[in-house]
Amino acid sequence: MRFQKIFVLAGCAALLYMSHRAYGWPGLAAAGGGLLMWLLLHFTRLMTILQRAAHRPIGYVDSAVMLNAKLRPGVTLMHVVAMTRSLGERLSDENVQPEVYRWRDNGDSFVTADFQDGKLQRWKLDRPAPADADPVAPQAGGPTP
Known part of the structure; x- marks a missing residue:
């Protein structure tokens, strides 16, 4: 994950350098404006979520x-928050890896x-045990004892 951050930063720096080299200060301003717009779009998405x-x-x-x-390995925590439209209930201690979160529904089923590092590794669905059911009733159309 750290390499990805380094590559994005290096790519932005290379874009700024190449735009300045090719078009001068107007090119640098255009590339900088494009990068700023990209950052603002991501910030707006984050704030909306x-x-x-x-x-x-x-x-x-x-x-x-x-x-x-809907869950898949490797999706980010922000993507899961966007899917659930709810912050997860933190089960792990703060700043401890892996981070463990839980989402629960009205039927007492929950996903842990x-x-x-912010990417989904594994998850588990837990459903409540069914209540003790009545003895099995004979099916319609079959012989009854």
Whole structure:
């Protein structure tokens, strides 16, 4: 993950350098404006996701089963927050890897997710045990004893 950050920074610096070399100060201003616009778009997306999550209880999701079906290894914590529209309930200590979060629905099903460096590594769906059911009733159309 650290290499990705280094490559993005190096790419931005190379873009600024090449635009200045090719077009002078106007090229540098255009490339800098483009990079600033890119940063502002990401910032706006982040703030929109967090604003939506602020209006819901921590650790709540509409359906834990649907969340389980949508999760994929490697997605970021911000992507999961965007899917659930809720901040996860933190189960791990602060600044300890892996970070463990839980999202619960109204049926007491919950998804527990482990994030290593902000990327989803593994998750588990837990559903409540079914209540003791009545003895099996005979099916319609079959012989009855």
